Amino acid sequence: MKLNKKKKIVIFSVIAVLILALLVSYKFLVDKKEYQEITYNEFLNSIENREVSKVFYNENPKIKGMLKDGTYFVTDNPRTENFKEKMLISGVDVVETEGNTTFKDILFFIFFLAGFGGVVYFMNKNSSRMAQKEITEMAAIDNANDNSGVVTFEDIAGNEEAKESLKELVDFIKNPQKYERYGARIPRGVLLYGPPGTGKTLLAKALAGEANVPFFAVTGSDFIQVYAGLGASRIRSLFKKARQAGKCVIFIDEIDALGKKRRGGLTGGNDESDRTLNALLTEMSGFKGDEGIIVVAATNRIDTLDEALLRPGRFDRQLEVGLPDVNARHKILKLHSRNKPLDKDVDLRKVAYQTVYFSGAKLENLMNESAMLAAKNNENTISMKHIDKAFYTVVAGEEKKDRSSISIEDKKVTAYHEAGHALITKLVSPKNRVTKVTIIPSTKGAGGFSMNIPPDRMYQTKGDIKNSIMIALGGRLAEELIFGKDNITTGASNDLEKATNMAISMISRFGMDTEAGLISYAAVLGNNVGANNYVLDRTKKLISNLYEETKKLMIQNKDLLEEIANKLLEKETLNEEEIYNIINKKVSLA
Ligand SMILES: Nc1ncnc2c1ncn2[C@@H]1O[C@H](COP(=O)(O)OP(=O)(O)OP(=O)(O)O)[C@@H](O)[C@H]1O
Numbered sequence: 016m017k018l019n020k021k022k023k024i025v026i027f028s029v030i031a032v033l034i035l036a037l038l039v040s041y042k043f044l045v046d047k048k049e050y051q052e053i054t055y056n057e058f059l060n061s062i063e064n065r066e067v068s069k070v071f072y073n074e075n076p077k078i079k080g081m082l083k084d085g086t087y088f089v090t091d092n093p094r095t096e097n098f099k100e101k102m103l104i105s106g107v108d109v110v111e112t113e114g115n116t117t118f119k120d121i122l123f124f125i126f127f128l129a130g131f132g133g134v135v136y137f138m139n140k141n142s143s144r145m146a147q148k149e150i151t152e153m154a155a156i157d158n159a160n161d162n163s164g165v166v167t168f169e170d171i172a173g174n175e176e177a178k179e180s181l182k183e184l185v186d187f188i189k190n191p192q193k194y195e196r197y198g199a200r201i202p203r204g205v206l207l208y209g210p211p212g213t214g215k216t217l218l219a220k221a222l223a224g225e226a227n228v229p230f231f232a233v234t235g236s237d238f239i240q241v242y243a244g245l246g247a248s249r250i251r252s253l254f255k256k257a258r259q260a261g262k263c264v265i266f267i268d269e270i271d272a273l274g275k276k277r278r279g280g281l282t283g284g285n286d287e288s289d290r291t292l293n294a295l296l297t298e299m300s301g302f303k304g305d306e307g308i309i310v311v312a313a314t315n316r317i318d319t320l321d322e323a324l325l326r327p328g329r330f331d332r333q334l335e336v337g338l339p340d341v342n343a344r345h346k347i348l349k350l351h352s353r354n355k356p357l358d359k360d361v362d363l364r365k366v367a368y369q370t371v372y373f374s375g376a377k378l379e380n381l382m383n384e385s386a387m388l389a390a391k392n393n394e395n396t397i398s399m400k401h402i403d404k405a406f407y408t409v410v411a412g413e414e415k416k417d418r419s420s421i422s423i424e425d426k427k428v429t430a431y432h433e434a435g436h437a438l439i440t441k442l443v444s445p446k447n448r449v450t451k452v453t454i455i456p457s458t459k460g461a462g463g464f465s466m467n468i469p470p471d472r473m474y475q476t477k478g479d480i481k482n483s484i485m486i487a488l489g490g491r492l493a494e495e496l497i498f499g500k501d502n503i504t505t506g507a508s509n510d511l512e513k514a515t516n517m518a519i520s521m522i523s524r525f526g527m528d529t530e531a532g533l534i535s536y537a538a539v540l541g542n543n544v545g546a547n548n549y550v551l552d553r554t555k556k557l558i559s560n561l562y563e564e565t566k567k568l569m570i571q572n573k574d575l576l577e578e579i580a581n582k583l584l585e586k587e588t589l590n591e592e593e594i595y596n597i598i599n600k601k602v603s604l605a
């Protein structure tokens with residue numbers, strides 16, 4: 016049975032190839048018209064003299080045609096937009112074609128297509144089921160996303176500005192004619208940018224939900240592994256489907272996968288993503304404006320986007336969707352506990368405080384993990400202990416089950432390291448809250464961590480950044496002080512990366528280094544003046560100065576360091592109050 020099928024396919028393809036070969040030679044024999052090459056000026060003259068009978072119009076560099084006296088000619092294709100119109104006005108017959116079409120050629124073309132189709136069919140069937148699979152998968156994605164569950168702006172906490180801006184568009188989708196009548200420039204595309212999981216998809220869905228129109232969603236990266244030409248045609252069919260639906264919202268997630276900046280004049284992405292991007296831009300400029308279709312795109316990296324995407328008439332409305340502040344976090348937590356039995360001991364405000372830098376998606380995940388834990392233990396309600404436990408799962412991956420595998424040594428190093436961070440935090444930035452210090456390792460490899468919450472502020476001062484660098488250095492410093500210079504560990508690599516980034520920014524971007532001066536070295540480098548070694552020197556200097564400063568502080572307070580570390584070894588996790596009890600009492604006495 017299987018062999019039989021294979022044989023059939025082979026025979027079929029051989030026949031297809033034969034037919035193809037025959038047709039090609041046929042075409043070669045028949046298409047022997049003499050084309051006289053003429054210049055474009057001569058061509059224009061002929062037009063003026065009304066000598067031209069036909070033009071076979073296509074996008075090739077050369078176009079062919081026939082004069083009234085029956086001679087064929089070929090000339091340069093000007094490729095101007097109104098070429099066809101000009102021809103028609105001059106009474107020339109314009110035949111849009113792939114070449115010079117005659118009846119025979121059409122026949123040839125059909126046969127050619129059939130033969131080619133056969134070969135493609137054969138290849139598809141036999142060797143690349145993948146393509147088939149991809150097409151089916153993508154079609155499934157397109158459909159699955161249609162209007163799945165109505166979302167409204169009520170379902171989104173925070174992001175007030177983005178919400179306001181989108182609310183205006185709701186009215187536009189509902190009454191596009193109104194805007195057209197006032198001559199308002201009709202928005203076509205909205206770009207939402209910001210970190211992952213901040214609710215960009217949710218906002219786009221809410222726009223559709225509030226306007227009560229269908230929602231079509233695709234993801235940019237879906238187009239990337241796609242077979243040649245498929246991406247572009249998929250864009251076209253997406254828009255076709257959208258137009259058939261009438262008013263709607265089209266959502267393109269990860270638009271950066273399609274619209275990467277072209278680096279140094281060379282095309283950045285591959286041809287395939289370029290083609291897909293072009294198809295998208297063409298479709299978008301094809302809107303009439305009164306259609307009530309809005310394209311919303313989302314990206315985590317607006318800086319990598321090709322400028323072509325941001326031009327007027329494309330994604331010219333750009334809205335930032337940022338990480339939630341403490342109030343928004345509180346609201347998001349409330350939203351995601353709506354359908355959950357929370358224990359009375361759960362204080363979501365407190366959880367909001369502990370979840371600084373969490374995205375909405377992470378918060379949702381936190382509440383979900385908590386619910387899973389409570390359910391697993393068959394408890395009546397979700398209580399604070401579930402949320403605490405879920406917190407680690409979300410922050411640092413699963414809590415390691417088998418703690419015996421961690422050597423006592425490692426535990427001690429981690430305890431002092433984390434105690435170092437916590438102590439320096441409290442010493443240099445008493446306003447920062449240290450809500451949690453732990454030495455519980457996670458599967459993601461972090462030895463432990465301390466949760467350090469700076470007060471919500473718009474700007475950071477030079478002092479703030481210096482303090483942050485000192486806090487980052489506190490871990491390594493504690494290791495060095497307690498275990499000696501030769502026993503420092505690799506555990507500080509993340510801290511050093513952070514410290515270095517901050518120091519470089521201070522010197523090269525914020526003009527916060529007196530010696531380096533009020534210069535943006537980013538701009539200097541951008542202009543190819545080349546000053547990186549200087550920045551490097553200053554960065555090293557800054558960090559080592561701060562290291563020494565931190566060392567003095569830590570030596571003065573070594574007893575506190577010991578106390579925190581020992582408490583950590585005993586309890587593994589310290590909460591805000593416990594840390595406060597150790598540090599603040601003593602510090603405020605001093
Ligand atoms: N501001 C928010 N309010 C309420 N829930 C939120 C918010 N932000 C995120 N969420 C929750 O997180 C989930 C994921 O968010 P969403 O997919 O919209 O993020 P995104 O910004 O599109 O992420 P990505 O950039 O990874 O695509 C949402 O379904 C929702 O449950």
Ligand SMILES: [Zn+2]
Binds near residue numbers: 490506507510
């Ligand atoms: Zn550290």
